[in-house]
Amino acid sequence: MRHFLEFEKPIAELEGKIEELRRTTDAGGIDVAEEVGKLRDKAETLLRQTYAKLSPWQKTLVARHPERPKAMDYVRALVAEFMPLAGDRAFADDAAVVAGLGRFRGHAVAVLGTEKGRDTESRVQHNFGMARPEGYRKARRVMELAGRFGLPILSFVDTAGAFPGIEAEARGQAEAIARSIEAGLEAPVPFVATIIGEGGSGGAIALAAADRILMLEHAVYSVISPEGCASILWRDAAQAPTAAEALRMTAEDLRKLALVDAVVPEPLGGAHRDPAAMMAAVGDKVWSVLEPLLALDGATLRARRREKFLEMGRAGVV
Incomplete structure (x- = not known):
């Protein structure tokens, strides 16, 4: 059964009626094809109207949709011969960060991603996509490995942020994130990052200090979650919709600010309604921005990447 968000209730009601009529037909009842067609057209029109005017808070809810394709879904769909790599060679493996080697459109690549998991068991296994220091050290290790062997880096970001537990801080969370960002900026190979769901704070940019940053239409990317911002500014998490407006965290806002490329x-109704089409579109877009980068040498890539992020600061938008 499809999961509907709160603002999708009118759409859910229409689709529920369509399903009831279909069951009537399947049970040998009267032919209701015409009525089903009218309801389907009405539901699609309502879906189109609803998604054409989503608020930043509603986009946040879509970005968190439980049926939305996750990082490993993109890896399985787009990367052939994927070989996972584990561990940070210092403390442990962190399942919140997935990493490995494979082939994308015939080219050997290094792959990174933050994986939230899909059901309760996998979400717990991947710590809901919130990485600890060892996850960022693993990402740094793989980025340095990619630089050593001339492998382009692809990353798929979907995290509410780095894990905030005291044990993570005790093991050097801030330093690990900073080193991962540094590794991304210094990598002498093409680097393309895609924000596929939530891009939360330093936990996201640790895997997104890239030559080209792509962002899905209903993804969000921000220094803090709307709930966290509301709790700090208003002492009230219920103010999250107001915070989402102020944070300018949608893909449209960030493209205007030149923070994403x-x-x-x-797909109409969000990535979760047609995952296969979404993953194919991401693959095409990643290749369209990666291909020109393959012709550039390491020094040029590093210089351009450095200038890209410095320019964000000069523009006064971060």
């Missing part, structure tokens, strides 16, 4: 359109 391109927005990938999602």
Whole structure:
């Protein structure tokens, strides 16, 4: 059964009626094809109207949709011969960060991603996509490995942020994130990052200090979650919708601010309604921005990447 968000209730009601009529037909009842067709058209029109005017808070809810494709879904769909790599060679493996080697469109690549998991068991296994220091050290290790062997880096970011537990801080969370960002900026190979769901704070940019940053249409990318911002500014998490407006965290806002390079359109109703089409579109867009980068040498890539992020600061937008 499809999961509907709060603002999708009118759509859910229409689709529920369509399903009831279909069951009537399947049970040998009267032919209701015409009525089903009318309801389907009405539901699609309502879906189109609803998603054409989503608020930043509603986009946040879509970005968190439980049925939305996760990082490993993109890896399985787009990367052939994927070989996972584990561990940070210092403390442990962190399942919140997935990493490995494979082939994308015939080219050997290094792959990174923050994986939230899909059901309760996998979410717990991946710590809901919130990485600890060892996850960022693993990412740094793989980025340095990619630089050593001339492998382009692809990352798929979907995290509410780094794990905030005291044990993570005790093991050097801030330093690990900073080193991961540094590794991304210094990598002498093409680097393309895609924000596929939530891009939360330093936990996201640790895997997104890239030459090209792509963002899905209904993804969000921000220094803090709306709930966290509301709790700090208003002492009231219920003010999250107001905070989401102020944070300018949507793909449209960030493209205007030149903090992301391109927005990938999602299927009508969000990526979760047609995951296969979404993943194919991401693959095409990643290749379109990666291909020109393959012709550049390491020094040029590093210089351009450095200038890209410095320019964000000069523009006064971060």
